[in-house]
Amino acid sequence: MEILFEFLKTTGFAMMTWGNALMIIVGIFFVSLAIIKDYEPLLLLPIGFGAIVGNIPSIDSMALNVYQEGSVLSFLYLGVSKGIYPPLIFLGIGAMTDFSAMLSNPKLVLLGAAAQIGIFLTLIGALYLGFSPSESGAIGIIGGADGPTAIFLSSKLAPHLLGSIAIAAYSYMALVPVIQPPIMRLLTTKKERLIRMKEPRHVSQREKIIFPVAVFLISALIAPGSIVLIGMLCLGNLLKESCVTERLANTARNAMIDTVTIILGFSVGASAQAQTFLTSQSLLVFALGAISFGIATAGGVVFAKCMNLFLKDKINPLIGAAGVSAVPDSARVVQMVGQKEDPHNFLLMHAMAPNVAGVLGSAIAAGILWSIFVK
Amino acid sequence: MEILFEFLKTTGFAMMTWGNALMIIVGIFFVSLAIIKDYEPLLLLPIGFGAIVGNIPSIDSMALNVYQEGSVLSFLYLGVSKGIYPPLIFLGIGAMTDFSAMLSNPKLVLLGAAAQIGIFLTLIGALYLGFSPSESGAIGIIGGADGPTAIFLSSKLAPHLLGSIAIAAYSYMALVPVIQPPIMRLLTTKKERLIRMKEPRHVSQREKIIFPVAVFLISALIAPGSIVLIGMLCLGNLLKESCVTERLANTARNAMIDTVTIILGFSVGASAQAQTFLTSQSLLVFALGAISFGIATAGGVVFAKCMNLFLKDKINPLIGAAGVSAVPDSARVVQMVGQKEDPHNFLLMHAMAPNVAGVLGSAIAAGILWSIFVK
């Protein structure tokens, strides 16, 4: 019977800690949120399930978790820790993004810059709370509302916080419909929320083809740290818009991005082990993350109001909230809040402009932070 | 002409051994079996072709085979030797498996446990024949009738036997329609084979969603060694059943599993070089493997008969044979054997219950063996 008793010592029951149990419940909560509330299910479901898997305790000699050399999960996690998955996700996103809305109304691009104030003010907050400068940079990026960018930058600046930062970023991205509306209403008058915007002009295919090459050159020359993310985004978009590589674009935005999404989500979740995740630092990261989303939203809305001081064709300031890069959730929130006031006001397409600009803005901000903090 | 002669010395003809020639013929036999007999073609064809490729002799300095550092095949083989491909296969299998039959008739789950006796009795047989304990564990797993599980466990416990064990497992899985029927008929009476089973009840979507999470927690806490395989199986199933990540499930069960299947089969085949494969050990592995399939089949059938002693609604003991994890071949064999007696008896759906339970059972057994034998 010795073998049976020896074996029982290796079971999860015997080694379970309260922290593990709590994280398993958190994982189940994420999965439930994804399924019941339909919040970012493509990410919350794999992350949640990963958190369940990552918190089953096991004896060290079996090499099961993401941090143990030679384990299967450690190989899958390499794509996270080396920053390989985020650019591949960006390739797929590029191949499914239509920049028309942005091309037809270039001034809305600036809203995607304004919302990045969330990143930098959160950085100051993190410094204030005692995080090191490069940790602060990584935490700040949560305000960019972009999961792959957050993973990419954390893997470079603060690998030990990667789990918390990634999960905070995805959690708040899932909560965009909860976080943004009150801030948007608080900062706008009813009259502003009723503003209707001019129908966007038609964009030629030639513009759509030239755009990804041009925007890559601009971003990359100004902030070389954004080369990988924006390079892949623009390559994906060029594959789509060029019309001569449709089959590549199709694979990039389907089989390729789906495969990477499953493995990225699962291994990020599995990295959130109680032992490394349940720390006071993680709590601070989550608190700062929530604040950063609020600031980013406010930044976009307020900047839109400022722009209106100089514009003849007024912008509906609600679309400033779409300056965060949570595509397309933020744009949908704008549409929703706008339609509460006027069911015939269709802001969705207009909001897509700052929304995709926000993706560029947050990737550029990540590149800048990387340049500043790299050793 | 010196170059020509030097070159001729590097050709395959010059270095061919009888062993290589034999293995090439075996490879061609596997390919033929796959194509002509339609036996597990998705695996036997890549494995057979891999065996042909792996047995072309070449000079060492060219680094061509799976065992030579830096060769292309050695990179593809990493996913086998590190145990990475099997969990990915399980992810895809999870995304294509419907657990309804099992959920609607929970007592049939036990048949999936009973059939695992094949694993443990084979382990005893292997010990008897002089294999080391961990080799014996790896050989025993052939009785689980599950290719990915066999590869996973051998890569951990007996990497030097991986080729023989994997090929034995897949060979016998292909031969399920040949191996199982005589044993099934031998152990059952005609009256038993005529038993009709009650129509299964309808299973709600909610049950199907909760199931993968619950079964993962149960298996993983009891046998942490099964975390990776069952974790991926359950993640895949959750992607499918949740209805909110349909695109991920679709990629997992198509592009992802197909790609891994080709490369896994090919590199397993290529690892079966005469020099390492044609040993008396391999012969013993094959002999033990055949026995283990027989025992597993018998174990399931006999256990079903035992259950009938206590049950009011009798089980058709044929479905016990589906307790091995060869999905869906075993279940089809049950249907076939049952219909020979009574063409209007439809056992297929009932047999799917022990069949998918067998997948869980063999993965759990692998986890247990890993825990016991890990150094």
Next chain:
Amino acid sequence: MEILFEFLKTTGFAMMTWGNALMIIVGIFFVSLAIIKDYEPLLLLPIGFGAIVGNIPSIDSMALNVYQEGSVLSFLYLGVSKGIYPPLIFLGIGAMTDFSAMLSNPKLVLLGAAAQIGIFLTLIGALYLGFSPSESGAIGIIGGADGPTAIFLSSKLAPHLLGSIAIAAYSYMALVPVIQPPIMRLLTTKKERLIRMKEPRHVSQREKIIFPVAVFLISALIAPGSIVLIGMLCLGNLLKESCVTERLANTARNAMIDTVTIILGFSVGASAQAQTFLTSQSLLVFALGAISFGIATAGGVVFAKCMNLFLKDKINPLIGAAGVSAVPDSARVVQMVGQKEDPHNFLLMHAMAPNVAGVLGSAIAAGILWSIFVK
């Protein structure tokens, strides 16, 4: 303001060299060629965009380019430098190639051998210009008109020239419709160009299934260096023709090959940094590459004319030009040139025979060169 100035020093503008600027323009030119002229867009577009990305200058500490250890691009580039992507491309090509034309007219296979003279004469030319023997072998392979084969062989024989050789190979493959016609016209009389060929016979499925196994054995035993490329080509073809693994063939020729194509093209392009690429050696490589394509074309056409001396059913010597492995571009060029003389002469299917034979021929030639030059 110090941070701003420090940052400005890290921007691409500050560190840009004339070479980088030139390479970015070359990249844009490639992309334009792909989109406007539709020249090999699946490859020229990712390569061109990669060249743009690879020539954005950055500070060393950020580890951005393919040559810096730990950078994302260096991981993607591993598949190029280790020769892993080319066999995967060949797997997909195998799964989309129909060898019927060749099987129905076996003597045309010899044209695919004749065109490989381009490889060996270019090797002599490269030796003459002072390249080392193994460099000369790698440069010669450009004459095989096969991108994956060129990358595979260069990664083995002359990794430092890989970028130039790959880009030269793909560039000239894109220019096949420009390079080949004048040579074809020069070497043939009008009467020859008007020759109509006999309708090919029907090929049975059984022949198509046996062929990939047989041709693999023949090629691999004669030139073991071609095992990996031809092995994968034949496996892919067997997956397609066997009719029992259709789902694997489908994934191989779609999601799998597309994913590898994007990443291969992008990382080859990104490896073409001005610092390593803009050398006099590269210029020589390009010059030799152009010559090799010309010789290969001439070799095929002249050999076809020689064969006609002995044949009753004359071959249209134009199809000799399809002996290079640029599938299906060369075959289309033959069709086009033939139709200029006689719009009712359909040479396409006939030209496919030497064309697919050329793929085999160039892979075999690569295997031979690898055997000869491997240390």
Next chain:
Amino acid sequence: MNSGVQNIVNGQGIMITISGMLIVFAALAITSFFIYLLPIFLRIFASILPAEETSHHIPAFYSAPEDEALAAIGFALHSEAGGSMVGKESF
């Protein structure tokens, strides 16, 4: 090679078999029991849980549910397979 039976004893073959089968049965018996209880629990909690949708929505990927809205503002939405501008999912 030692005597076969001695190998089994040394390798604790019998103990491994008994323990192993016990654990496999334990895991699947608990699973079986859980599956048995699951619909009962769901029925008990049915009153507090929201009614299950008879046909759980299967999202049309990258379809744009605001189509009518968009049509209204007359903006050409490229909703070709897999590449709409306003997809359902984000990554």
Next chain:
Amino acid sequence: MNSGVQNIVNGQGIMITISGMLIVFAALAITSFFIYLLPIFLRIFASILPAEETSHHIPAFYSAPEDEALAAIGFALHSEAGGSMVGKESF
């Protein structure tokens, strides 16, 4: 942990924020300006550039545009999804 404000000063938080926002704005303002100029430039060069095709060809993958031709020579072309012999693309 130092005093929070001191941390911000040591970490140059304010400077990073100002510089960072300046650079983000610079990049996106240039992008915005480029987008604004792009159609103007394209209109200027319209005369020298070829007329844009209204519906840029989207290649039917692996379709064989020579179908008629092939039909004429009566050769069975296997043009099932994704696996034609005379595809459009090469790799």
Next chain:
Amino acid sequence: MNSGVQNIVNGQGIMITISGMLIVFAALAITSFFIYLLPIFLRIFASILPAEETSHHIPAFYSAPEDEALAAIGFALHSEAGGSMVGKESF
């Protein structure tokens, strides 16, 4: 850089070319001959080989060939694309 012709001699360029072309031709000539013989052999063995099916079955993936059977027992089979319970293939 040495004299070019000397490089060729040192590098055995001519020998490599002759040997290389010989081997390439040998490989493809054997292939060609094999292809030529193949239908002849197949015809000779036609009597002992089973008749080739005119349309070799192309399996409908994950279709359930027992559909009628299943319908008979009235069990809802989810046979949506790619995800049936009783697939054709196992992995």
